[in-house]
Amino acid sequence: MINHLRTKKLLLLLLTTVVFMSCKQEKEEAPMVDNLLLKEWTGPYGGVPAFDQMKVEDVKDAMLLGMELSLKDIDAIANNPDAPTFENTIEEMERAGEELDRGFSYYGILSSNMSTPEFRDIQTELAPLFSEYQSKITQNEKLFQRVKTVYDNAQENPLDADQQRVVELTYKGFAMNGAELDKEKKERYAAINKELSSLYTKFSNNVLHDEENYITYLTEDQLGGLSDGFIKSAAKIAADKGQEGKYAITNTRSSMDPFLTYSTERELRKQVWTNYYSRGDNGDEYDNNQLIADILKLRRERVELLGHKNYAEWRLQDRMAKTPENAMNLMEAVWPAAIARVAEEVADMQAVANKNGDKITIEPWDYRYYAEKVRKAKYDLDSDEVKQYLQLDKLTDAMHYVAGRLFNYNFTPVPEGSVPVFHEDVKVWEVTDKDSGENIGLWYLDPYARQGKRSGAWATTYRSHTTFDGKKNVLASNNSNFVKPAPGEALLVSWDDATTFFHEFGHALHFFSSNVKYPTLNGGVRDYTEFQSQLLERWLSTDEVINQFLVHNKTGEPMPAELVTKIKKAATFNQGFTTTEYLASAIMDMKFHLADPTDIDVDKFERETLTALKMPKELPMRHRTPHFGHVFSGEGYATAYYGYMWADVLTSDASEAFAEAPGGFYDKEMAEKLVKYLFAPRNSVDPAEAYRMFRGRDAKIEALMRDRGFPVTTE
Numbered sequence: 069m070i071n072h073l074r075t076k077k078l079l080l081l082l083l084t085t086v087v088f089m090s091c092k093q094e095k096e097e098a099p100m101v102d103n104l105l106l107k108e109w110t111g112p113y114g115g116v117p118a119f120d121q122m123k124v125e126d127v128k129d130a131m132l133l134g135m136e137l138s139l140k141d142i143d144a145i146a147n148n149p150d151a152p153t154f155e156n157t158i159e160e161m162e163r164a165g166e167e168l169d170r171g172f173s174y175y176g177i178l179s180s181n182m183s184t185p186e187f188r189d190i191q192t193e194l195a196p197l198f199s200e201y202q203s204k205i206t207q208n209e210k211l212f213q214r215v216k217t218v219y220d221n222a223q224e225n226p227l228d229a230d231q232q233r234v235v236e237l238t239y240k241g242f243a244m245n246g247a248e249l250d251k252e253k254k255e256r257y258a259a260i261n262k263e264l265s266s267l268y269t270k271f272s273n274n275v276l277h278d279e280e281n282y283i284t285y286l287t288e289d290q291l292g293g294l295s296d297g298f299i300k301s302a303a304k305i306a307a308d309k310g311q312e313g314k315y316a317i318t319n320t321r322s323s324m325d326p327f328l329t330y331s332t333e334r335e336l337r338k339q340v341w342t343n344y345y346s347r348g349d350n351g352d353e354y355d356n357n358q359l360i361a362d363i364l365k366l367r368r369e370r371v372e373l374l375g376h377k378n379y380a381e382w383r384l385q386d387r388m389a390k391t392p393e394n395a396m397n398l399m400e401a402v403w404p405a406a407i408a409r410v411a412e413e414v415a416d417m418q419a420v421a422n423k424n425g426d427k428i429t430i431e432p433w434d435y436r437y438y439a440e441k442v443r444k445a446k447y448d449l450d451s452d453e454v455k456q457y458l459q460l461d462k463l464t465d466a467m468h469y470v471a472g473r474l475f476n477y478n479f480t481p482v483p484e485g486s487v488p489v490f491h492e493d494v495k496v497w498e499v500t501d502k503d504s505g506e507n508i509g510l511w512y513l514d515p516y517a518r519q520g521k522r523s524g525a526w527a528t529t530y531r532s533h534t535t536f537d538g539k540k541n542v543l544a545s546n547n548s549n550f551v552k553p554a555p556g557e558a559l560l561v562s563w564d565d566a567t568t569f570f571h572e573f574g575h576a577l578h579f580f581s582s583n584v585k586y587p588t589l590n591g592g593v594r595d596y597t598e599f600q601s602q603l604l605e606r607w608l609s610t611d612e613v614i615n616q617f618l619v620h621n622k623t624g625e626p627m628p629a630e631l632v633t634k635i636k637k638a639a640t641f642n643q644g645f646t647t648t649e650y651l652a653s654a655i656m657d658m659k660f661h662l663a664d665p666t667d668i669d670v671d672k673f674e675r676e677t678l679t680a681l682k683m684p685k686e687l688p689m690r691h692r693t694p695h696f697g698h699v700f701s702g703e704g705y706a707t708a709y710y711g712y713m714w715a716d717v718l719t720s721d722a723s724e725a726f727a728e729a730p731g732g733f734y735d736k737e738m739a740e741k742l743v744k745y746l747f748a749p750r751n752s753v754d755p756a757e758a759y760r761m762f763r764g765r766d767a768k769i770e771a772l773m774r775d776r777g778f779p780v781t782t783e
């Protein structure tokens with residue numbers, strides 16, 4: 069569904085965990101820090117990172133020293149002879165880790181935007197050290213006892229609401245990770261984690277092996293239906309692999325998906341499909357089925373140490389959904405409509421096949437191919453025509469316009485050379501309040517693809533808003549992978565890419581609008597943080613944006629109404645496929661973690677669960693279990709894959725509130741509520757509570773059903 073988010077979320081998780089756990093104390097005899105990557109930021113706008121001076125050779129020393137300083141501070145907090153208070157324990161922890169935080173800002177750029185083989189070596193070397201560093205904090209008994217005392221006292225005598233929430237989040241963070249266990253159980257807990265971390269690595273390496281080793285090579289006469297661009301790149305990949313004159317279809321989504329959509333060679337489609345959906349499931353030494361069973365058992369054992377029935381229950385306690393039942397209820401409510409729509413889509417496709425004289429029955433390797441034919445016939449939407457109205461510069465202006473209307477922000481390019489950047493293509497804007505002129509922060513945009521930059525699009529911060537130690541402004545960035553146009557040429561993008569561009573800007577606005585006092589309250593809740601960014605996507609198709617900014621790159625004419633209508637009409641196309649393939653994976657994720665893992669047969673469990681769900685035979689799960697990396701190559705999305713749909717329920721429901729308001733998507737009162745309740749509080753208020761204040765009630769599922777073109781059943 070939202071591919072571009074995944075890696076980012078994992079990265080954020082790592083960073084926020086480290087930030088949350090890292091500590092530093094203001095001390096007069098603090099050691100002199102010479103390493104540039106740890107040094108205080110100087111210059112305009114409250115100080116900015118010296119991106120123009122960072123060097124890969126400084127990274128290792130910087131991170132090692134940063135961790136050392138941080139651990140010293142942890143010790144200082146843990147060993148404080150005074151009785152634990154909010155100020156001397158929690159607030160000190162919030163204040164801590166400044167050097168390491170700064171180090172991570174550079175580290176993030178070097179790993180995501182400017183990676184090199186040298187840096188990847190350093191990364192491999194540092195990864196286990198980061199993990200050890202975190203354990204040293206989570207298992208620090210004295211520190212935890214102080215946190216617990218503050219927490220217990222706060223249960224008796226509540227602090228200010230935001231302080232209370234910081235204390236609770238901090239305490240629960242420790243408790244959820246085993247800080248309350250006795251010595252013996254703690255040792256077992258750490259041993260399980262260590263074993264799991266190597267199973268996770270093995271799981272990903274097995275998938276990677278199968279991705280690299282099942283390549284389908286085509287000959288000249290097997291290229292029917294494929295575009296010139298696709299053929300050229302397939303030829304290059306084949307040549308790079310020593311198969312000059314052939315065409316390589318690699319075993320990855322970016323290669324499989326377009327091939328299955330356009331290739332006229334049905335037998336080859338079947339082969340490519342089979343390779344892709346068998347990753348990690350080939351019955352050889354790279355097969356993941358046993359690994360998954362082992363992972364499930366260890367996860368169950370670990371949460372049982374904490375007194376929980378199953379992994380899902382443990383994981384969801386601090387999520388918006390709160391319980392696995394709530395998450396399952398949502399998925400099961402949408403499922404029947406999704407599979408019913410698949411049946412309709414299959415019937416449409418079968419009709420097209422019959423009309424073409426193709427004597428076939430729709431199989432999973434036919435779905436994308438015939439869906440594309442139905443799309444052309446039904447919606448007559450030419451994606452190239454749409455592109456002519458989507459210029460990156462104009463879209464950037466459009467986002468700034470929306471931010472002005474909703475958030476009262478002004479975006480002004482900073483004077484050339486006044487803010488250091490890590491690449492000449494990065495542009496920086498100052499963000500100010502329209503009325504007061506007050507500086508909110510800086511917005512960095514790194515739009516183009518380059519060697520060493522990871523794929524997809526993401527948003528991040530170099531500095532977040534807090535006020536507990538003096539007001540800090542926000543340094544936020546958006547990152548994409550558009551192909552850089554020739555000088556003077558407009559960069560034209562697809563409707564999907566324009567939507568993603570707005571999506572990531574939504575994350576940036578969420579960062580800018582924060583009004584929290586303490587850093588911990590800037591954190592995200594996995595099934596809630598995509599909501600704000602998904603919601604902002606909706607402003608792309610407002611009349612104000614279309615008429616002013618979606619203008620033809622040659623004629624300057626706004627996008628014609630008929631084209632807008634076609635785009636909106638096609639929005640519900642193929643939702644049976646999209647929703648079903650996603651939900652099958654999300655439900656499977658949850659069911660695996662609710663089931664008893666003793667003697668579990670993973671392959672059989674998957675088959676039986678799909679049968680019980682009445683999974684349509686014409687399509688597979690988006691991620692079959694043996695290669696479901698979100699869930700088994702780490703814990704980032706384990707029992708959390710449902711979160712995309714959870715956030716989407718809120719998105720659909722909230723956007724209906726705008727659609728119904730007197731001023732529509734630019735209604736002043738609604739905009740104020742949006743900022744006040746949905747964006748500014750970040751995690752300082754319980755998300756469900758925040759949403760209720762915005763909407764006057766809980767979100768209802770009906771809006772999501774309407775958005776996907778599914779029938780809304782009345783209860």
Ligand SMILES: [Zn+2]
Pocket residue numbers: 073571572575598601
């Ligand atoms: Zn996102």
